[in-house]
Amino acid sequence: MGIEKYMNDINANNIIEVKNLVKEFKGLRAVDDITFSVKENEIFGFLGPNGAGKTTTINIICTLLSKTSGEVTLGGYNVARERNKIRNCIGMVFQDPSLDDRLTALENLYFHGLLYNIPRSALKERSEEVLKMVNLSSRKNNLVMTYSGGMKRRLEIARGLLHYPKILFLDEPTLGLDPQTRNKIWDYIIKLKKSKNITIFLTSHYMEETEICDRIAIIDEGKIIALDSPDNLKNTIGGDIITILSEENVKLKKYIKEITGSDVHDAKEGEIRFEIKDSSSFIPKFIKNSPVKILSISARKPTLNDVFLDLTGREIREENASARDNLRMRMMRRMRH
Amino acid sequence: MKKELIGVYTIWLRDIKRYFRDRPRIIASFAQPILFLFVLGTGIASSFSTFGGGSGGDFLNFMFPGIVGMTVLFTSFFSAMSIVWDREFGFLKEVLVAPISRTSIVVGKLLGGSTIAMIQGAIILLFSPLLKIPITFVIFFKIIGIMFLVAMTIATLGIVLASVIKSMQAFQVITNFLLMPMFFLSGALFPLNNTVRWMNIVAKINPLSYGIDSMRFAMLNNPAFQLYPLWLDIVVLASVTVVMSILGSFLFSRQD
Structure with missing residues (x-):
């Protein structure tokens, strides 16, 4: 083009x-x-x-x-x-x-x-x-x-x-x-x-x-x-998405807020998530200095799902659930017509 | 205008094409009339002597136009009601979003249903030699004309109902509570001039009774069987058709 x-x-x-x-x-x-x-x-x-x-x-x-x-x-x-x-x-x-x-x-x-x-x-x-x-x-x-x-x-x-x-x-x-x-x-x-x-x-x-x-x-x-x-x-998401599984979420959340200034949210299965620019240099420092033991940590680029989550506080339907949901939606539509 | 006519033709052609492709439906459509005519009709005719009412020899002749009418009734009504079917299976959307008017869709559907009903009715006419009812060319074309008019009348009713009810479930209800009573109180199976008063009144507001009456006139021309003069039959059928098709187009064109 x-x-x-x-x-x-x-x-x-x-x-x-x-x-x-x-x-x-x-x-x-x-x-x-x-x-x-x-x-x-x-x-x-x-x-x-x-x-x-x-x-x-x-x-x-x-x-x-x-x-x-x-x-x-x-x-x-x-x-x-x-x-x-x-x-x-x-x-x-x-x-x-x-x-x-x-x-x-x-x-x-x-x-x-x-x-x-x-x-x-x-x-x-x-x-x-x-x-x-x-x-x-x-x-x-x-x-x-x-x-x-x-x-x-x-x-x-x-x-x-x-x-x-x-x-x-x-x-x-x-x-x-x-x-x-x-x-x-x-x-x-x-x-x-x-x-x-x-x-x-x-x-x-x-x-x-x-x-x-x-x-x-x-x-x-x-x-x-x-x-x-x-x-x-x-890009409206402030950088990469970090999800962490730790032994003590409350304490960790407070710490993250202190060092990064960004909001920390609860995610699925006891994980917490937040956004950070330049995650590759942040993670090593973070693990070294963390006051709480980190069990797992992952970083990824934001998706449109994150944008939706950021805007509404909830996720767009998960793909796995879609087969059943689609069926339900279709039945609802049937009844409406 | 030309576009709308092509639209009407398209809707009509689809119904015709589907009809001829559906061989089981064509064969099955013989079953009910044969059952009514040769089992129920013969049974009732021969019971006349039991109840002391003579031989019942003319009864099958009397009933034959009624059975043709029955075929026309069910075929045209269900063809028009196939709009409900199309809505359920999605095809209706394809038609609704096409650049033709809602009226053209209704007219196409009416003509399609009536054509199929006419074909089905004509097939039943093939049984007339068995009953020794002479059908000449002139009579045949008279019957075809009347069948078409009756089919249009019934199809307009179907369109009105299809525009109002939106689910397949309501279909069965309508068949039981509207179509069957319409058929029984139409004079198709027994003469209405000697029945109880309420039946007579209901028959008068039943458009199908005028249809059966006119069909009987065309086939048998026996004054003893006639309820109304032919002109009245035709005026009533034509007026109901006009009023119902206007109503049907209006209801069908409504947007949510």
């Missing part, structure tokens, strides 16, 4: 503008007065725990849900008044599968093409093109019902791109997939970003997955609590 392109990106127009958006469901504020914008051709991410308001916001932007108040425009069109214009320029990959599994991949694409008024002469070629991109060409005539979860998701990405949208929305694109398949999906997304001029708006509650974003909004309980590039967000 040349410097010119980079400068262009910085000055690029905002493709999505959200101002003071509020959405209430029967008294519950699912989205609580949020304001942000998405620049053209960037990968923009929503990071936050389940139920933070990510999907609700996306559903409002993509015209599926009405807003309680606020202003939302996409490509200059107003979401409340110019729905079909917006629908024409967005591609969607929803959190839950939205394919017709009694039809083949090619038929799913064909119907999508008709709905988006793609000329029939171009439709066949484009279908082949997007199927090739997600490596499904050889299975194009199979019923979707015979597909694995990862294949379905890839087909949905392909379908979302069929009408050449300006923006592709990916709502938890890797939810419920195994780690290997998840990596593959992200490979496709990165490849897509490199090969096409397209804005990508994604949500995830997997921290490491949002690192590919140009900018991330961290969202919690319906509010945006931080918005910046992943690196800048991580």
Whole structure:
């Protein structure tokens, strides 16, 4: 990427503008007065725990849900008044599968093409093109019902791109997939970003997955609590994260506060944690001078999870718990519809 | 406008495609009418002599249009209600986020359900030679027209309900508490002009009774079996269709 392109990106127009958006469901504020914008051709991410308001916001932007108040425009069109214009320029990959599994991949694409008024002469070629991109060409005539979860998701990405949208929305694109398949999906997304001029708006509650974003909004309980590039967000943490297991936490905490001036928090399993710049020179000195016996000590670079922890005092859902949680979330969603 | 028409066509085509792909459903759809007509119908017809009501010879003829109506009722209603199914399995979102109006989706769904119901009804007509009911070309096309109208009426009801209920569980409830009573009180299985008063009143507000009545007219043209004049049947069916489709489009277009 040349410097010119980079400068262009910085000055690029905002493709999505959200101002003071509020959405209430029967008294519950699912989205609580949020304001942000998405620049053209960037990968923009929503990071936050389940139920933070990510999907609700996306559903409002993509015209599926009405807003309680606020202003939302996409490509200059107003979401409340110019729905079909917006629908024409967005591609969607929803959190839950939205394919017709009694039809083949090619038929799913064909119907999508008709709905988006793609000329029939171009439709066949484009279908082949997007199927090739997600490596499904050889299975194009199979019923979707015979597909694995990862294949379905890839087909949905392909379908979302069929009408050449300006923006592709990916709502938890890797939810419920195994780690290997998840990596593959992200490979496709990165490849897509490199090969096409397209804005990508994604949500995830997997921290490491949002690192590919140009900018991330961290969202919690319906509010945006931080918005910046992943690196800048991580830089808000004062250096490296140190976790210590000691014989006497209370005394140690006091000591650390004294010598470093930084706040010390309790972490999992009786450990304590704090942040320090330049951990590699700090640790040897610290162990030598510590008034309490240190059982274990570790230092690492901050992650987005630490940023979230720092901002909210709690962790975004742990990955290990996600299979069960996802199931619960899905059941809750079912009941809500 | 052209875009909306393509949208209607797409929604219609999907339903048709799914129908023809679902062979078990086509075969199963024979089972119920055959059971009603040849088991229940024959049984009831032959019981007339036991209860001293003559031979019951015309009963199967009387019942046949009712069975065709039953097929149309269930097929079109469930086709329209498949919106609930699509919502559950996610496909509805794909359609809702596409650049076509909600009305086009509703119209496509109505036409799809009605077309399938018409095909199913026409298949049942194949049994008419067994009952010695003559079906000429003219009668056939009359019946097709009426079947389509009845199917539209029922499908609009399905759309209205599908827009209001959002869960699969409610589906069974509706089948038991709405569809079955509608069928039993439609004159499909027994004449309504000689029944008790409340039944007669309920039948009058049941749109399906007008559908069965008109179908019976087209197939048998026996004044003894007719409840209402044909024009009234058609006016009632058409009005219900118009009112319900407007209501259905409105309800379906509502956003949360």
